[in-house]
Amino acid sequence: MKTKLLSALFVLFFCCVVLGSGTVRYLVRPGDKLFNIVRDYNLRISTVLDLNRISNPRGLEPGTVIYLPVKEGFFYEVQPGDSLDYVAKLFFALIEDIMKANNLSYSSTLYVGQKLFIPLSCISVCANVNAMTGYTWPVYGRISSEFGWRKDPFTGSSSFHSGLDIAVQEGAPVFAAKDGIVIEAASNGGYGLNVLIQHYDGSKTKYAHLSHISVYSGQRVCRGELIGRVGQTGRATGPHLHFEIIDSNDQCKDPISFLSSSKYMYVRNEPDTLGLGGR
Ligand SMILES: [Zn+2]
Numbered sequence: 001m002k003t004k005l006l007s008a009l010f011v012l013f014f015c016c017v018v019l020g021s022g023t024v025r026y027l028v029r030p031g032d033k034l035f036n037i038v039r040d041y042n043l044r045i046s047t048v049l050d051l052n053r054i055s056n057p058r059g060l061e062p063g064t065v066i067y068l069p070v071k072e073g074f075f076y077e078v079q080p081g082d083s084l085d086y087v088a089k090l091f092f093a094l095i096e097d098i099m100k101a102n103n104l105s106y107s108s109t110l111y112v113g114q115k116l117f118i119p120l121s122c123i124s125v126c127a128n129v130n131a132m133t134g135y136t137w138p139v140y141g142r143i144s145s146e147f148g149w150r151k152d153p154f155t156g157s158s159s160f161h162s163g164l165d166i167a168v169q170e171g172a173p174v175f176a177a178k179d180g181i182v183i184e185a186a187s188n189g190g191y192g193l194n195v196l197i198q199h200y201d202g203s204k205t206k207y208a209h210l211s212h213i214s215v216y217s218g219q220r221v222c223r224g225e226l227i228g229r230v231g232q233t234g235r236a237t238g239p240h241l242h243f244e245i246i247d248s249n250d251q252c253k254d255p256i257s258f259l260s261s262s263k264y265m266y267v268r269n270e271p272d273t274l275g276l277g278g279r
Helices: 002-015 034-040 045-052 084-090 095-101
Strands: 023-027 065-069 073-077 115-119 142-145 148-151 158-161 164-167 173-175 180-187 193-199 204-213 226-230 240-246
Touching: 034 045, 034 065, 045 065, 045 073, 045 226, 084 095, 095 115, 180 204, 193 226
Parallel strands: none
Antiparallel strands: 023 065, 073 115, 142 164, 148 158, 164 240, 173 226, 180 193, 193 204, 204 226, 204 240
16 A cells, blocks of 8 residues: 555656646656546646647657646747737737736846746637627737738739738737637648638638647637647748638638727738738
């Protein structure tokens, strides 16, 4: 009995080491499933997939070390030129909440590579929902290419752009625009790393060129849930989100007419430092 207890403590010691960064180190044991681990720690699977940059929750090998956040939330690595105000906007959060979660003050300066913790409870993407259509903005950024006919950024010839391009730096969080079921979470040609969500009204939304996918095919997601990070995979000339709204007849629609007023959601007329367009 005593040996069993000592052995349990020994495993616990090696499995769980609370780090100063707000994460717990977990050593995957034979028979462990990520679904069970997140249930035991009362976490969402997307949180763990995002933190560990895992794309397949079913393929955890024994001996792998993963990290679990002590509190539900996401980490963001500070990029050159970032301010607290900008990071708060990326997560649809209040600066004060981010300062509190990271023990920062208004006089604190950020440094490149600093890891900020954004508690899930502070993210208010859904506050920006269009009450008529039920869609919310999937990302905070600058619209770099609208829906419709345009000059193709690669060939220069006229082509139809089936979505909205929102330019923002790599690593910015991408949120589900509406409740639904993920029906595709994989690399898809020119779309790069791509997520397709089927909504309960028959419509679909597509999120392309991601740098990481934090959901899996078959997963139910809620509006405002983090599904991945912005990137430039596939046919893209710079980091941006290609966002499509597809109606129940499989017709792409102009997302602008389904989203809430863009007045507070992105910055127009900002100098183009991120690079434009893509697919
Ligand atoms: Zn596009």
